[in-house]
Amino acid sequence: MASFSKYQTKSGTKWLFKIETGIDPLTGRRKNTTRRGFKTKREAQEAAYELELEFKQRGNIFKEKDLTFKEFSEEWLEIYENERAVKPGTLRIRKHEINNLLKCFNQIPMKDINLSLFQRSINKLKRNFSESTLEGIYSTATMMFEKAVELEIIKENPTIHSYFPRYRKSIEEIESEDSIPNYMEKEEVALFLRACLESGLKFDFEIFLTLAYTGLRVGEFCALKTSDVFEEDGSYFLNITKTLYNPNNIVKDYTLVTTKNKTSRRVIDIDKAVFDSLQRISSFNELLKKEVGEEYHDRSFIFVNIGKYPGYPLYIKFIQHRMNRMLNLTGLNPNLTPHSLRHTHTSLLSEAEVSLERIMKRLGHANDKITKRIYLHTTKAVRERDAEKFKTLMDNVIKFDDIKLDNLNKNNPF
Numbered sequence: 001m002a003s004f005s006k007y008q009t010k011s012g013t014k015w016l017f018k019i020e021t022g023i024d025p026l027t028g029r030r031k032n033t034t035r036r037g038f039k040t041k042r043e044a045q046e047a048a049y050e051l052e053l054e055f056k057q058r059g060n061i062f063k064e065k066d067l068t069f070k071e072f073s074e075e076w077l078e079i080y081e082n083e084r085a086v087k088p089g090t091l092r093i094r095k096h097e098i099n100n101l102l103k104c105f106n107q108i109p110m111k112d113i114n115l116s117l118f119q120r121s122i123n124k125l126k127r128n129f130s131e132s133t134l135e136g137i138y139s140t141a142t143m144m145f146e147k148a149v150e151l152e153i154i155k156e157n158p159t160i161h162s163y164f165p166r167y168r169k170s171i172e173e174i175e176s177e178d179s180i181p182n183y184m185e186k187e188e189v190a191l192f193l194r195a196c197l198e199s200g201l202k203f204d205f206e207i208f209l210t211l212a213y214t215g216l217r218v219g220e221f222c223a224l225k226t227s228d229v230f231e232e233d234g235s236y237f238l239n240i241t242k243t244l245y246n247p248n249n250i251v252k253d254y255t256l257v258t259t260k261n262k263t264s265r266r267v268i269d270i271d272k273a274v275f276d277s278l279q280r281i282s283s284f285n286e287l288l289k290k291e292v293g294e295e296y297h298d299r300s301f302i303f304v305n306i307g308k309y310p311g312y313p314l315y316i317k318f319i320q321h322r323m324n325r326m327l328n329l330t331g332l333n334p335n336l337t338p339h340s341l342r343h344t345h346t347s348l349l350s351e352a353e354v355s356l357e358r359i360m361k362r363l364g365h366a367n368d369k370i371t372k373r374i375y376l377h378t379t380k381a382v383r384e385r386d387a388e389k390f391k392t393l394m395d396n397v398i399k400f401d402d403i404k405l406d407n408l409n410k411n412n413p414f
Contacts (some may be wrong), residue, residue, distance in 0.1 A: 002048035004041055016042040019051060032205060033112070036261055039189045067153055068111065069105035074097045076144050085255045087243050097140040100125065111154050113145075118158040123165050131167045138164055180377050182336050183343035184212075186351070204322055206277040207314075211338060213274045215345030215363050218316045218338045219243035220264075223256055225300040228271075229278050236275035239267050240364065250319040251309045264364035278302055285311075346374045351382050 002019045004267055015038040020031065035051070038044040058205065067075070078097070081091055105113055118141070126134055135381035138159075145157045189212055196205040211221055243264075246254040258267050281302055288310055289296045297304075297311030305312045319338050327334050342363070349359045356375045365371055398410035 001372065002045075002052065004044050004048070006041070009334075014038060016040050017048045019048055029242040033080045036310065053384065055380075065132055066108045067110050070102060070107060072100070072110050072148060072153065073144065076147055080143070085401045088255055089247065089257070092247065094140055097137045099143075100119075100129070100137050101141055101144075110145075113158050114156075115158045115161055119162050122162065124400060126165045126167075135164070175255055179328060180373060181341045181343050182333060183347050183374065184332070184336065184340070186348055188332055189344060189348070190334060191330055192326060195326055199329055200304065200326060201322060203281060203303070205325065206281055206325070207319060207322065208341065209277055210274055212344055213271050213344045214268060215349075215362075217260070217264075217342065218319060219245065220259065220364075221338075222246075222303060222313050222315060222319075224278075224302045226282050226302060227300060229275065229302070230281075231275070236270045236272060237267050239268050241265050244313055244315065248314040249315050251305060251312045251315065254313060254315065259364065261364075263361075263366040264366050265397065266361070268362050345372070345375055345378075346371055 002017045003039055004015060004017045006013050006015050008027060009069070014036065016034055016036040017038075018032050018034045033051075034246070035044075035047060038047065039310055041227065045140060047160060075092065077091070080094065082088065086094075101121075104125065108117075108317075112143045122141075124136070125137060129137065142159045145154070145159050151159045174287060193205065193209055193408060196208050200208075209219070210216070216222075216224075216238075218406065220243050221239050223242045228239045230239070242253055242256050243259055245257050284306075285302070285304060289298060292310050297314075298311065299311065301313040303314045304310065305314065316338065323336070323338055324334070346359060346363065349362070350356075354362075356372065359375060360366075360368065
């Protein structure tokens with residue numbers, strides 16, 4: 001039943017009404033809505049009648065679609081996977097984000113999740129998650145409720161007028177955002193590769209030479225096949241069209257998926273040393289295939305297991321273990337990862353004065369803040385060279401050795 005009252009505004013008297021809309025599933029309290037701005041009581045009464053009628057109709061329309069959030073989340077995941085043809089990694093992230101939303105909504109009917117409940121829940125989740133993680137959770141919730149409206153499971157999307165709670169960042173967090181990711185200087189790359197050649201395990205040199213000289217993502221590297229390497233008019237190329245997905249690092253449990261995005265599908269030039277290394281490994285694989293026969297997993301991968309599971313592609317954790325061993329032997333930064341070699345490739349291209357546009361095209365980036373940050377930072381050698389150029393320029397104008405600083409300080413009261 002609606003109640004009516006009038007109130008004063010700068011432009012005169014207005015009318016409002018309050019109407020009960022149900023029970024809040026979280027608190028158990030009665031929910032009310034208020035509508036304002038009516039010129040007369042009659043206008044307010046007519047609007048209240050229409051709203052009451054709408055609530056009654058909604059109850060009839062959605063009576064047989066009283067899905068809980070958990071039930072709908074299972075339905076939505078299936079729709080999301082088929083409708084968007086998402087990669088396994090993306091689907092895995094969405095499932096994780098839904099698990100966090102279930103902590104708030106679980107068995108609550110979808111129709112009972114209103115703006116107030118949704119906003120309180122998001123604000124509560126903020127206490128336990130980083131900003132980037134919460135952004136993913138918020139995005140998933142938005143997609144779910146949009147689809148629920150589209151499927152006529154709910155009438156109104158509670159996320160439309162919600163807001164994303166902002167985080168107050170500490171000085172340390174701001175500074176870390178501007179920090180440069182780990183990478184090697186060219187002298188360190190030389191030291192590392194030389195150690196791989198002299199003290200590395202089987203094919204360590206070929207693995208890390210390829211990563212350092214191409215800037216491939218590790219998943220792209222693991223997915224390389226013999227058909228991806230080719231020569232044309234005396235030049236050597238890599239065709240990058242896929243990536244390896246193996247989240248559990250189980251040798252046989254891998255999937256090949258498309259590259260990260262359209263920009264990531266690319267053909268890049270490679271050095272002859274890389275080409276020769278890849279050919280050398282492919283030749284070894286052919287001999288191994290003949291030796292082990294049908295036991296060999298023959299899918300034309302280049303970087304493969306040569307022990308218990310011959311022919312199966314290497315996975316990221318395996319490469320990280322190999323790299324950790326070499327970092328320990330060389331005394332280089334133990335925090336370096338195989339992905340650091342991608343950053344290293346960026347820095348060396350920058351030092352070689354390759355343009356940012358060409359670097360990003362080679363790396364398969366449409367837009368990447370880290371690549372731009374590394375490019376602007378460049379390497380130690382470039383920074384020193386620029387400083388030396390500036391010094392030489394200014395030495396032609398002013399020579400500080402000819403100036404007696406004591407004379408300059410005579411009138412300085414400090």
